[in-house]
Amino acid sequence: MVYSTELLKGTLKTIVLKLLADNKKMYGYEITQRVKELTQDKIQITEGALYPTLHSLEADGLVTTETEYIGKRVRKYYSLSVAGKTRAKEKVSELASFVQTMTLLLDLKPKAI
Amino acid sequence: MTPLTDEQIDHIVADLYAHGIRLEGLRDNLLDHICILVEEKLEAGGDFERVYATVIPTFYRRELYELEEEALFLESLRGPHLVLSRGWFFVLAFALVLAPWLAFFAQWFFFERPVINIPYALDAIGWAVALDVYPLLTVIILFLTPNRFDPLIPWGSKILLGLKPLIRVLSQPAII
Incomplete structure (x- = not known):
């Protein structure tokens, strides 16, 4: 089962920030593949959602970028800024609390993926 | 490949x-x-x-x-440009607002006399305390509502920080 876009929309920033917190620096394609791998294909981040989000995180100063030239093309690596590290912790904590509340609200029993 | x-x-x-x-x-x-x-x-x-x-x-x-x-x-x-970490904001707020008064009153308390001897000193202290209420309110609100604010403080919010939550509290029903 692949989760709906509506469910994922509000969590994308958190997912990206958490991945960057765990992996130091990543580029776009790597992020999409890592998410697929970690969630066993249940979450597939589209390019149309990922790149605007990365752009927004960069504009907010939460990530920094470094570029690597691969022949004629440029690969942008993203890593967390100091503010980004703080925000990542806050967002993960907020989402964890939200999931806990939803579990209570919907009277669900937590189980493994 | x-x-x-x-x-x-x-x-x-x-x-x-x-x-x-x-x-x-x-x-x-x-x-x-x-x-x-x-x-x-x-x-x-x-x-x-x-x-x-x-x-x-x-x-x-x-x-x-x-x-x-x-x-x-x-x-x-995205929100306004952020300039100060919360930690530095508290350090500055403490250094500028609280520390001088704590030092003044500590010395006055221990030596039983004002440190400075200038005309209208008590009036000056009174005005200063009155003017400190708003920054103190800001600091208190920051402590009590940590999730409402980013860890970095926007320029514009520094002035309105104390007032905004009060407006929100007054203009909304207490219980939903």
């Missing part, structure tokens, strides 16, 4: 531009991602034009430039 040629990369860049992708950073990201996918598919066989034509529509729903629109929209939503 066979890397794309410079001509093929130029073709993709020109196509991205033609489809309305003007932001350089976004274009670089898309180019790299498209190149990886095209190279993977070319490894399985096929020609560049055909493979590229199948890859590019997977990036959008209606038009490619919607990615740029989304990027610009998200950028427009």
Whole structure:
């Protein structure tokens, strides 16, 4: 089962920030593949959602970028800024609390993926 | 894996531009991602034009430039520029607001006399205490509502910080 876009929309920033917190620096394609791998294909981040989000995180100063030239093309690596590290912790904590509340609200029993 | 040629990369860049992708950073990201996918598919066989034509529509729903629109929209939503970490804000607030008065009253308490001997000293102290109420309120609100604010304090919010939560509290029902 692949989760709906509506469910994922509000969590994308958190997912990206958490991945960057765990992996130091990543580029776009790597992020999409890592998410697929970690969630066993249940979450597939589209390019149309990922790149605007990365752009927004960069504009907010939460990530920094470094570029690597691969022949004629440029690969942008993203890593967390100091503010980004703080925000990542806050967002993960907020989402964890939200999931806990939803579990209570919907009277669900937590189980493994 | 066979890397794309410079001509093929130029073709993709020109196509991205033609489809309305003007932001350089976004274009670089898309180019790299498209190149990886095209190279993977070319490894399985096929020609560049055909493979590229199948890859590019997977990036959008209606038009490619919607990615740029989304990027610009998200950028427009961001808050004011942040200048001070919360920690430094408290250090500064303490140094400028609380520390002088704590030092003054500690010395007055221990030596039983004012440290300074100037005319209208008590009036000055009274005014200073009155003027300190608002910054103190700001600090208290920051402590009591940590999740309401970013860890960095926006310039404009410094002045309104104390007032905004009060307005919110007064203008909304206490219980929903």
